[in-house]
Amino acid sequence: MPTDPDAPVIVAARRTPIGTAGRSLAGYTAADLAAAVLADLTAGARPGSPTCEVVLGNCMGPGGDVARVAALQAGLPVTLPALTVDRQCASGLAAVVLGAAVLRGEEGTVLAGGVESASTAPWRSWAPQGDGPATRYERAPFAPAHIGDPDMGPAAELIAAERGITRAQQDEYAARSHARAMATQRAGGFVGEIVPLGGVDVDERPRDGLSVARLARLRPAFDPEGAVTAGNSCGINDGAAVVTMVxxxxxxxxxxRGLRVLATATAGVDPNRPGLGIVPAATLALDRARLRLDEVDVVEFNEAFAGQVxxxxxxxxxxxERVCPQGGALALGHPWGASGAVLVVRLFSQLARGRRGRYGLAxxxxxGGQGVAMVVEACG
Structure with a gap:
C-alpha cells in the first residue's frame, strides 16, 4: 500500500471556533485569530526540532504579510520568517502544501494554515479616475473580464443548472451537513481541535433541526428562478486553522500519531465554473498517491455550495454521503482563507486523533477557477 517514508508528517492541528461575520469573533482581526492558534500549537510543541517557517493563507486581510504579524503577535522569535499566501478560497490548503514542500528539503518544523476575518476586512476602493470619485469594490478580479469573472454564487447556480441538480437535492445535502455537524458538536467531536477565544468555544453557524422543509421556504439568492439559496450555501465567516508539520x-x-502527506495537487478549470476545481485537483492528488477514491476513508471537500459539491x-x-462525515462548511462556515486548512484539521481529528481509518482526502x-487537494495517511 502507498507509504512514502520521506514525506513530512502533520503532528498537530488546531483551529479557532468559526464565527459568523459580525458576531461572536467580530472583535478579532485576522492577526488576532491566527496568533491564538499559533500560540496554542507552539505552547504544546515538543522540543528538539527548530521551527523554520510560518505559512498562512489569507484572502481579504489588510496586507502587510498577515502571517508575519500573527507570528510575532503569538510570541514566536523575530528570526522566524513568515509568508502569506493568496490562492483565494484555497489559500489555507495551498499554505499547507507549501509547508510540506519546505520540509521535503530540510529538517525542522513548519506551522501552516490560514486565517480570515470577514468582520474586520478593510474596505477597498479603486483610485479616482479624472474628476470622478473613488469606487469601492467588494473583491478584486478573479479572472480577466473577457474570459469571464462571475461571483461564486452565480457560478454555482450555473453549475447546478447545467448538471440538472435540483433545489430539493441541494437542500437535502445542506440539511445533512447541519445534522452531522450538530451531532458531532453534541458528542464533543470538535472539542479536541478548537482553541477557545474570548469565551467562544463552539462553532456558531450549525443549526439544530434545520430540515429540508425549513430550507425549502428560503428564496433563491442569486437568480429569481434559481435553486441556490442562503440555506444551501456557505456563510460569511471568521476563523483560523493551523497545523504543525515535521x-x-x-x-x-x-x-x-500523525498524518503523513502522501501527495498534493493544484489544478485549473474554467473561471466561469470555479467550483469544479475540486475535480482535477483531487484526481491528480489521488493518482500521485497511487490510491483509488474508494480506498479513501475520510473525504473532506469544502462545501461552498451544495450544488457545487x-x-x-x-x-x-x-x-x-461520503463527503464531510461530521459536517462541512455549509454548517460550520467558510472563513475563506482558512477553509482549506480547516479541512486538514478535520482530517487530523478523524484519522489521527479519532482513528477512523487510514487515508484521507481534502x-x-x-x-478564478482553481482547485487544491491533499492526500494523507494516518501513521504512528
Missing part, C-alpha cells in the same frame, strides 16, 4: 526523520525519531461528486463518481475550489 520532516519524516523528526517524526520517526519522536514517534506519535454535488456536481463534483458526480464527476468523481463519488457518493455524496480538496477545495477557488475563485
Amino acid at each position: 520532516d519524516a526523520a523528526t517524526h520517526h525519531r519522536r514517534g506519535g 454535488l456536481a463534483c461528486c458526480a464527476d468523481l463518481r463519488l457518493d455524496p 480538496a477545495i475550489a477557488a475563485g
Whole structure:
C-alpha cells in the first residue's frame, strides 16, 4: 500500500471556533485569530526540532504579510520568517502544501494554515479616475473580464443548472451537513481541535433541526428562478486553522500519531465554473498517491455550495454521503482563507486523533477557477 517514508508528517492541528461575520469573533482581526492558534500549537510543541517557517493563507486581510504579524503577535522569535499566501478560497490548503514542500528539503518544523476575518476586512476602493470619485469594490478580479469573472454564487447556480441538480437535492445535502455537524458538536467531536477565544468555544453557524422543509421556504439568492439559496450555501465567516508539520526523520525519531502527506495537487478549470476545481485537483492528488477514491476513508471537500459539491461528486463518481462525515462548511462556515486548512484539521481529528481509518482526502475550489487537494495517511 502507498507509504512514502520521506514525506513530512502533520503532528498537530488546531483551529479557532468559526464565527459568523459580525458576531461572536467580530472583535478579532485576522492577526488576532491566527496568533491564538499559533500560540496554542507552539505552547504544546515538543522540543528538539527548530521551527523554520510560518505559512498562512489569507484572502481579504489588510496586507502587510498577515502571517508575519500573527507570528510575532503569538510570541514566536523575530528570526522566524513568515509568508502569506493568496490562492483565494484555497489559500489555507495551498499554505499547507507549501509547508510540506519546505520540509521535503530540510529538517525542522513548519506551522501552516490560514486565517480570515470577514468582520474586520478593510474596505477597498479603486483610485479616482479624472474628476470622478473613488469606487469601492467588494473583491478584486478573479479572472480577466473577457474570459469571464462571475461571483461564486452565480457560478454555482450555473453549475447546478447545467448538471440538472435540483433545489430539493441541494437542500437535502445542506440539511445533512447541519445534522452531522450538530451531532458531532453534541458528542464533543470538535472539542479536541478548537482553541477557545474570548469565551467562544463552539462553532456558531450549525443549526439544530434545520430540515429540508425549513430550507425549502428560503428564496433563491442569486437568480429569481434559481435553486441556490442562503440555506444551501456557505456563510460569511471568521476563523483560523493551523497545523504543525515535521520532516519524516523528526517524526520517526519522536514517534506519535500523525498524518503523513502522501501527495498534493493544484489544478485549473474554467473561471466561469470555479467550483469544479475540486475535480482535477483531487484526481491528480489521488493518482500521485497511487490510491483509488474508494480506498479513501475520510473525504473532506469544502462545501461552498451544495450544488457545487454535488456536481463534483458526480464527476468523481463519488457518493455524496461520503463527503464531510461530521459536517462541512455549509454548517460550520467558510472563513475563506482558512477553509482549506480547516479541512486538514478535520482530517487530523478523524484519522489521527479519532482513528477512523487510514487515508484521507481534502480538496477545495477557488475563485478564478482553481482547485487544491491533499492526500494523507494516518501513521504512528
